[in-house]
Amino acid sequence: MMAYKSINFRNLPFGFCHFLLTILNSRRIEKCVTITYFFNKAPHTMPDPIERAADIIASAKRAVALTGAGISVASGIPPFRGKGGLWEKIDPMKVAHIDAFLDDPETVWNVLIKEMKTVLDKARPNPGHTGLADLERLGILGTVITQNVDGLHQKAGNSDVIEFHGSFAWQRCLDCNRRIETSRVDLAQIPPHCRCGGILRPDCVFFGEMIPPEALDRSQHMSATCEVMMVIGTSAMVQPAAGMPFIAKDNGAFIIEINPEPTPLTSRISNLPLLGGAESIMPRLLQAVRQRLASP
Numbered sequence: 001m002m003a004y005k006s007i008n009f010r011n012l013p014f015g016f017c018h019f020l021l022t023i024l025n026s027r028r029i030e031k032c033v034t035i036t037y038f039f040n041k042a043p044h045t046m047p048d049p050i051e052r053a054a055d056i057i058a059s060a061k062r063a064v065a066l067t068g069a070g071i072s073v074a075s076g077i078p079p080f081r082g083k084g085g086l087w088e089k090i091d092p093m094k095v096a097h098i099d100a101f102l103d104d105p106e107t108v109w110n111v112l113i114k115e116m117k118t119v120l121d122k123a124r125p126n127p128g129h130t131g132l133a134d135l136e137r138l139g140i141l142g143t144v145i146t147q148n149v150d151g152l153h154q155k156a157g158n159s160d161v162i163e164f165h166g167s168f169a170w171q172r173c174l175d176c177n178r179r180i181e182t183s184r185v186d187l188a189q190i191p192p193h194c195r196c197g198g199i200l201r202p203d204c205v206f207f208g209e210m211i212p213p214e215a216l217d218r219s220q221h222m223s224a225t226c227e228v229m230m231v232i233g234t235s236a237m238v239q240p241a242a243g244m245p246f247i248a249k250d251n252g253a254f255i256i257e258i259n260p261e262p263t264p265l266t267s268r269i270s271n272l273p274l275l276g277g278a279e280s281i282m283p284r285l286l287q288a289v290r291q292r293l294a295s296p
């Protein structure tokens with residue numbers, strides 16, 4: 001180990017350093033060598049991660065995004081975990097589990113669903129969402145796999161959105177299974193009822209429920225066949241959604257993560273973590289991608 005530490009990387013070209021590090025990493029001494037490399041490398045020669053991400057994205061033809069609550073924070077929707085998160089105030093097992101809903105739909109409607117409706121009614125797409133729609137228009141991004149139920153990717157203009165945890169835009173009758181748009185539900189009576197007399201529930205996945213099989217199958221397929229996966233605003237704590245980046249990585253995709261905080265993916269499989277809010281990173285990334293597409 002000590003012998004490698006004495007290598008002076010500063011005077012070596014970047015490509016050669018990378019080659020050397022790949023070999024050294026394969027000998028399981030990556031931490032020691034990587035630290036040495038970053039200490040020795042002159043700051044002005046470090047590639048800007050956004051520029052690097054733009055290089056990868058601009059040359060990709062099959063990019064997929066996996067998004068979570070963080071992408072909608074700048075639209076005024078609180079996340080679930082972390083500071084200010086919903087699960088800090090309420091226990092998900094008491095209000096977001098299917099058994100809790102079936103036991104006491106009135107409480108779940110009063111504590112969670114009515115509040116969600118108020119917040120989601122006001123929310124508009126932010127530059128994180130519109131940036132993904134722009135990447136679709138540029139022919140780079142195909143599918144967005146989202147854990148969010150807010151419909152903001154569709155509002156921003158993405159045309160292929162897999163709603164992994166369902167959608168809040170619709171309610172479904174527990175008895176006859178009829179679907180009705182949330183905007184048309186009469187909230188004068190809580191819980192609201194279908195015309196058949198059954199209780200309405202959001203068409204979202206509660207804890208304890210299966211992911212809709214079609215959403216799961218397509219997400220797995222898209223993850224296994226993409227060249228680049230952008231993982232944006234998810235803590236990657238909830239399965240099976242958190243497994244998608246691993247499927248992508250196992251099939252050779254390059255993983256770009258956008259999040260102000262590290263996640264369990266960051267040190268394990270992210271090739272390029274971009275630390276920051278999606279609403280500020282995406283416009284800079286888009287600008288850099290456009291510059292590359294404009295110059296032959």
Ligand code: OAD
Nearest residue numbers: 068069070073079080081147233234235236238261277278
């Ligand atoms: P979480 O609330 O678990 O994580 C939100 C992530 O967004 C965190 O990693 C934050 O660091 C990050 N974040 C915060 N602000 C951000 C910003 N401006 N830009 C980008 N990232 C930001 O949300 P999810 O990972 O989506 O499931 O949670 C997954 C699932 O757990 C949800 O779909 C929901 C929840 O319980 C169900 O209800 C079934």
